[in-house]
Amino acid sequence: MSEAIDLLAALGVDPTLLSSGPLAARSPIDGAELGRLCPTDAAAAIGRAAAAFPAWRDTPAPRRGELVRLLGEELRAVKGALGALVTLEAGKILQEGLGEVQEMIDICDFAVGLSRQLYGLTIATERPGHAMRETWHPLGPIGVITAFNFPVAVWSWNAALALVCGDPVVWKPSEKTPLTALATQAIFRRAAARFGAAPLGLMEVVIGGAEAGATLIDDARLPLVSATGSTRMGHAIAPRLAARFARALLELGGNNGMIVCPSADLDLAVNAILFSAVGTAGQRCTTLRRLFVHADVYDPLLARLRAAYGAVKVGDPRDPATLAGPLIDRPAYEAMQAALVAARAQGGRVHGGERLLAEAHPDAYYVRPALVEMPSQTAIVAAENFAPILFVMRHDNTATALSWHNAVPQGLASSIFTTDLREAELFLSAAGSDCGIVNVNLGPSGAEIGGAFGGEKATGGGRESGSDAWRAYMRRATNTVNYSPTLPLAQGIRFNVE
Numbered sequence: 406m407s408e409a410i411d412l413l414a415a416l417g418v419d420p421t422l423l424s425s426g427p428l429a430a431r432s433p434i435d436g437a438e439l440g441r442l443c444p445t446d447a448a449a450a451i452g453r454a455a456a457a458f459p460a461w462r463d464t465p466a467p468r469r470g471e472l473v474r475l476l477g478e479e480l481r482a483v484k485g486a487l488g489a490l491v492t493l494e495a496g497k498i499l500q501e502g503l504g505e506v507q508e509m510i511d512i513c514d515f516a517v518g519l520s521r522q523l524y525g526l527t528i529a530t531e532r533p534g535h536a537m538r539e540t541w542h543p544l545g546p547i548g549v550i551t552a553f554n555f556p557v558a559v560w561s562w563n564a565a566l567a568l569v570c571g572d573p574v575v576w577k578p579s580e581k582t583p584l585t586a587l588a589t590q591a592i593f594r595r596a597a598a599r600f601g602a603a604p605l606g607l608m609e610v611v612i613g614g615a616e617a618g619a620t621l622i623d624d625a626r627l628p629l630v631s632a633t634g635s636t637r638m639g640h641a642i643a644p645r646l647a648a649r650f651a652r653a654l655l656e657l658g659g660n661n662g663m664i665v666c667p668s669a670d671l672d673l674a675v676n677a678i679l680f681s682a683v684g685t686a687g688q689r690c691t692t693l694r695r696l697f698v699h700a701d702v703y704d705p706l707l708a709r710l711r712a713a714y715g716a717v718k719v720g721d722p723r724d725p726a727t728l729a730g731p732l733i734d735r736p737a738y739e740a741m742q743a744a745l746v747a748a749r750a751q752g753g754r755v756h757g758g759e760r761l762l763a764e765a766h767p768d769a770y771y772v773r774p775a776l777v778e779m780p781s782q783t784a785i786v787a788a789e790n791f792a793p794i795l796f797v798m799r800h801d802n803t804a805t806a807l808s809w810h811n812a813v814p815q816g817l818a819s820s821i822f823t824t825d826l827r828e829a830e831l832f833l834s835a836a837g838s839d840c841g842i843v844n845v846n847l848g849p850s851g852a853e854i855g856g857a858f859g860g861e862k863a864t865g866g867g868r869e870s871g872s873d874a875w876r877a878y879m880r881r882a883t884n885t886v887n888y889s890p891t892l893p894l895a896q897g898i899r900f901n902v903e
């Protein structure tokens with residue numbers, strides 16, 4: 406508790422926000438309460454963001470970029486404290502907490518450059534004396550709903566782009582990680598104060614649960630909602646956004662696979678599997694969950710993996726030696742155990758998965774990461790189990806492994822380990838992996854901000870962060886200008902009275 410108070414003070418959070426209220430913020434490290442909060446009036450927050458829109462829309466984009474540049478500076482100044490707060494509230498190891506803040510800084514840098522590159526096309530026109538072009542305009546205030554496992558980075562992927570695109574942001578963070586959101590808001594306010602001309606309401610935080618998120622979903626003042634979370638959440642919100650013709654940027658569950666081929670460099674593969682299956686205690690959307698290993702290398706790879714899994718230190722994520730911190734809460738632990746029971750019933754051989762440190766931390770949920778050998782891709786393998794469970798399956802050829810790989814509802818991240826050019830290029834081709842992220846000789850997790858991030862099928866189809874993801878936050882207008890003294894019609898149509 407005192408650690409949280411110290412960190413929040415270092416980050417400039419108003420302490421009166423934390424002293425009372427019906428919502429508890431807890432640390433998964435020991436289950437302790439970190440503070441109590443009041444829910445925010447979501448409709449009022451949307452109103453403030455909507456009121457901020459005209460002034461921000463009319464601010465030139467490179468000026469808007471200056472605010473994001475200042476935000477990046479403020480984040481650099483508190484990287485240590487915010488990273489430590491991410492560790493305290495989400496339970497990821499400090500290296501990953503710091504990495505998450507670095508990701509925020511990186512996307513700010515990206516967005517600053519982008520603020521001078523919101524380009525549209527000029528297009529050849531069939532009519533003489535005419536010019537045709539595309540222009541990109543701010544869209545309006547946008548809603549951002551985020552998950553617990555990347556409590557601040559996902560906000561920044563959306564907010565840094567939205568702000569340079571001219572859109573105010575209303576952010577509904579996970580109810581499991583409200584403190585990092587309040588800290589981010591305090592950091593943003595310092596950047597806005599230095600900027601001097603940011604309208605009030607430009608970045609609103611809505612503290613609350615699914616019902617607060619639902620207010621964002623149904624409010625016609627938000628033309629876009631970017632929502633990150635489970636596929637279950639996506640099923641609940643997508644039809645409601647569609648009913649009011651709002652844009653939906655959906656970043657939902659993954660069930661990420663890796664194919665290991667006979668020619669794979671096993672030294673690389675072992676390290677990649679360990680980071681992508683065990684990192685963040687298996688609670689990344691891009692966590693490796695399904696491993697398809699060729700029969701020729703199955704036994705040696707599995708032996709090495711079992712040894713590596715046995716050496717992973719599970720424990721307090723603030724300890725530099727720890728590689729896997731706690732699960733977020735008791736329901737996450739119970740879901741993991743239920744998945745292991747189902748895996749056994751479906752023919753699986755489970756190594757690990759048991760609870761650890763229960764005596765020292767009765768209200769926290771540490772587990773040994775599980776390796777589960779499966780005879781085939783059964784129903785439990787095809788579901789996203791948001792825990793450190795890696796299902797391992799044996800294959801005889803890459804084509805078969807590829808068909809298994811694609812035979813799940815989700816389509817987020819994927820990878821292949823091979824030194825055979827044909828296998829690598831097949832995996833990257835139209836006939837290869839059906840995911841949004843497709844890697845060769847590295848794991849499926851740990852994306853950089855420069856690429857567009859997201860996935861297909863039940864992952865929702867959204868793309869955020871780098872590349873041209875900014876276009877989702879703007880509206881496109883096609884402009885045609887007639888600078889001639891006549892009025893030729895397109896397609897050669899004649900339409901005269903005489």
Ligand code: NAD
Nearest residue numbers: 552553579614615618619634635638641656657658659690
């Ligand atoms: P969750 O779906 O329980 O909650 C995510 C957010 O949605 C929270 O803020 C929650 O309050 C809100 N929410 C839930 N139901 C809602 C509703 N009906 N209306 C409006 N808002 C609602 O997810 P979680 O447990 O916080 O996170 C884990 C999940 O998120 C996993 O499935 C993971 O794969 C996914 N995830 C995906 C990505 C990605 O980029 N694809 C990134 C991170 C996490």
